[in-house]
Amino acid sequence: MAPPPLPYELPQNFPAALLRGFLGKCPRCGEGKLFRAWLKPKDHCPCCALDLREQRSDDFPAYVAIFITGHVLAPILIMLVLDFDLSILALTAIVFALAVAMLLALIQPSKGAVIALQWWNGMHGFRKERVAEDSEA
Template structure:
């Protein structure tokens, strides 16, 4: 029962890992898709304000940073190659273009990556999350 004395509404669980990851990537609760995961930029809530999912056990650690670095690198490397081969830019000009771009991309990917990692942990019932979905093939 919630604080108001009534039972929470039934939750529509995501149909697939991809749907749960998308919910987390967009900063929404992977369980209900309604509540916000984060109370601050990278600080997850202890529980979803809508479905009361306990998120206090999540352990994303450094994995979101690795994801952010991986994505930024794979997007920037082709841009660096094009800039170096097709344009006659000085090293300072390249640095002036690429460093702020890299910083913005790294920081921009960080929260969505953390939300997706939390959603993955919920989906697989890791780190204190209860596995709520039915096993594959058991849709009864």
Template sequence: MSLSPEANRPSAVGYDLPASLFAAMLRGVRHRCPRCGEGKLFRRWLKPVDTCSACSLDISGQRADDLPAYIGIFVTGHLLAPVIIALVTKWELGAVALLAIIIPLAIVMLVALLQPSKGAVIGLQWWNGMHGFRKERLSEGDGAER
């Protein structure tokens, strides 16, 4: 017995697919499943769940590797550069005082950005059908998966 095409529709299976890459990545940033937006993405700080509790998406194949760390370093560096310039030029801080301010601030920013970055990378991988994910999209007009 084969399933009808309606069985593949997101509304028939109980979840709504994201409309864009940005929406899928935003779900990951919010620590939610990129496909349904309901289930939790992480069971521990950086350890993703094996399957989504809401839509049963197999997340175990994701390979974020070092990209979340690179994203965190890139964002932190760009946000801290004006702060460093201001501290050096306006307040003329010495090297020790500058390091005492910048190093803890950089560590806090990197740690805070790591999990949302990993969620966004998992959302990106899911959207593009990479690393064991199946490419699922809403087709225009009828709302069916593709």
């Protein structure tokens, strides 16, 4: 006997779960908002009741945001130095402003993706859940 259908649709694969978290949605149902404040996850998903209190993202989202920012800004910095005759002050102002803007834009999506990573792998109190595969035998 098959288990009753879920009232929500589980992600089909890891990238789908990661995308849900990156977009600030619950990694399990994809409907409920993940955050109650800028970097504060909700205690439970309002749609599927996933318990989010046990997640432990710690500093990893900041490392991800810094890694992405550095790799995107490196070619921009090289282009600014080689193609434009900017003073050190102008170059510093441009790069600093871009770095701060990118970091602020990436920190919440990075945290959502890390929470989705933990949920997908059943880490830190999350239960590993997968779509049931139809067996044809």
